[in-house]
Structure formats: structure tokens, C-alpha cells
């Protein structure tokens with residue numbers, strides 16, 4: 256059976272979008288076995304797509320060889336059950352190189368991270384993403400955040416580019432997002448995918464959904480797939496009581512803890528995966544490990560989140 260085109264497979268996701276961490280051994284080298292186990296667990300738990308080597312996957316800390324090995328491992332483990340999207344980034348030449356490596360490794364699509372370091376104008380940004388997209392036949396999702404923030408006109412330009420299928424927003428400016436969605440809807444025929452890509456996107460997903468953005472990334476899915484799945488299900492079935500219970504009892508404390516340290520967006524997620532029993536190692540510099548006290552608090556937050564699910568099923572009985 257020919258798999259449905261990439262955008263159609265993502266448009267109505269059957270579960271959370273999974274951004275796995277990348278596993279490292281005690282000496283800091285890549286641990287592909289642990290990475291495979293992490294990806295396998297996520298796909299079997301119900302991920303709708305695997306976004307390998309993105310922000311949560313420490314793209315910035317991987318050599319091109321490690322990147323290719325990880326993407327290939329994710330593709331093998333996933334076995335076509337759900338799409339594998341690989342992060343690509345840095346300046347145009349390197350981003351093109353990563354895109355080709357991802358293509359060679361069998362990825363189904365690319366997430367284009369912001370270009371490295373410079374703050375560029377709209378014209379240069381558009382050219383950058385067009386060149387990266389032209390490098391392979393893979394569909395590309397452009398990730399808006401930090402130094403890559405687009406005007407509605409630029410997103411119209413991106414959406415008109417053959418191969419660019421969507422925009423993932425990590426900025427959180429709802430007024431801008433509304434204008435972007437309106438401009439693309441008015442000026443570009445066909446579907447364009449939008450993703451809420453803010454850290455712990457569940458926290459803001461009610462607002463994004465109201466704008467017409469049904470898709471969101473989930474870092475929580477890495478270490479508490481039960482909670483991420485319950486939230487996803489509740490959101491999609493209109494179970495507002497569960498949505499609110501998880502937001503109040505789990506997501507808010509997690510978001511607040513995640514804001515306590517620089518780099519916790521990744522380091523705390525990795526600590527969560529270890530707490531749940533899979534040794535994916537530590538983050539690589541320049542990130543650093545969370546303090547012991549914060550890891551303890553994370554364990555409590557996870558425990559409380561899991562207990563909320565028990566309350567939920569007890570209520571069903």
C-alpha cells in the first residue's frame with residue numbers, strides 16, 4: 256500500500272507528535288541502542304510522528320555522522336508506521352548537507368530549525384529556506400522562533416514554495432499567528448500545516464486550537480506518554496474536565512519547573528526519561544544537568560500527573 260502523502264498523514268494526527276531525546280552513554284558518546292528503545296517505546300505508545308534530532312534531540316550537539324545514524328535508527332525502528340521528520344539547521348550550506356543526510360537515512364520530512372546565530376532580514380530568510388527545501392525531495396516544515404520570525408508576507412512566500420508544507424510556531428505571538436493564517440488562507444490555495452511548537456505546547460494548545468492550529472509538539476510524551484496521550488485524547492473528544500485537570504495538576508507545575516533553569520527545556524525532559532527507567536544519559540554541553548532538588552520535584556510532578564490519570568479512570572467506573 257502506498258503510504259498517504261506526508262502532509263495528509265500529519266494533518267489529522269492519531270496521537271501526540273513525539274520529539275525524542277538523543278541518548279548518550281556514560282562517556283558522552285551516542286548510545287544508539289538506548290535511542291532505539293526510546294523511539295520504539297514512543298511509537299508503540301501511540302506517537303503520530305517521530306521528530307528526530309530536533310531541539311529536544313540536541314541537534315546542536317550532534318556531528319553530521321551522529322545525526323545520520325540517529326535518523327537512520329529512528330527510520331528503522333519506526334518501520335513506516337508513522338512518519339519520521341529530521342531536524343536540519345545552521346547556515347544554508349550546512350542545513351543543505353543535513354537535509355541530504357536525512358534524505359539518505361530515509362527520513363520522510365524535515366523540520367528546518369532557525370539558521371545559526373545571525374539575525375537576518377525576511378528576504379534572506381526566505382532564500383535560506385528555499386535553498387534548504389530545494390536540496391531534497393522531502394517536505395519541509397519551517398520552525399519559527401528566536402532569530403527566525405516571519406511576517407505574514409514571508410509565510411505566504413514560504414507556503415508558495417514547492418516542498419514547504421507547514422510552519423511550526425515556537426514564538427507564541429497569537430496576533431502574528433492569526434495574521435499569518437489569514438494571509439496564507441487568502442493568498443495560497445491548498446492546505447498548509449500549522450503546529451504549536453512552544454515549549455510544553457499542551458499548556459497553550461487551547462488558545463492555538465481556537466486560532467485553527469490543531470497540531471502541537473509534545474516533550475512530555477518523551478517521559479510521560481500516558482499523560483500526553485490522555486491530554487491529546489481529552490482535547491480531541493471535548494473532555495474539558497480532563498483537559499483542565501491535567502493543565503492544573505500536571506502541566507502548570509511542570510512548565511513552572513521547566514522555567515527554573517536555562518536549558519531545562521531539554522535537560523529536564525531527559526531527566527524525566529531517566530526517572531521513568533530508560534537511561535538516555537546526560538545532556539551534552541553547553542547544556543547542563545538539572546540540580547538534584549529539581550529532579551526530585553520533577554519526580555513528584557510526574558507522580559501527581561500519573562495519579563490524576565488514576566482518578567480519571569476511577570471516575571469512569
Ligand SMILES: O=C([O-])C(=O)C[C@H](O)[C@@H](O)C(=O)[O-]
Nearest residue numbers: 309310311454455472473474
Ligand atoms: O525542536 C523540538 O524539539 C521542539 O520544538 C519540540 C518540543 O517538544 C517542544 O514542544 C518542547 O520543548 O516542549
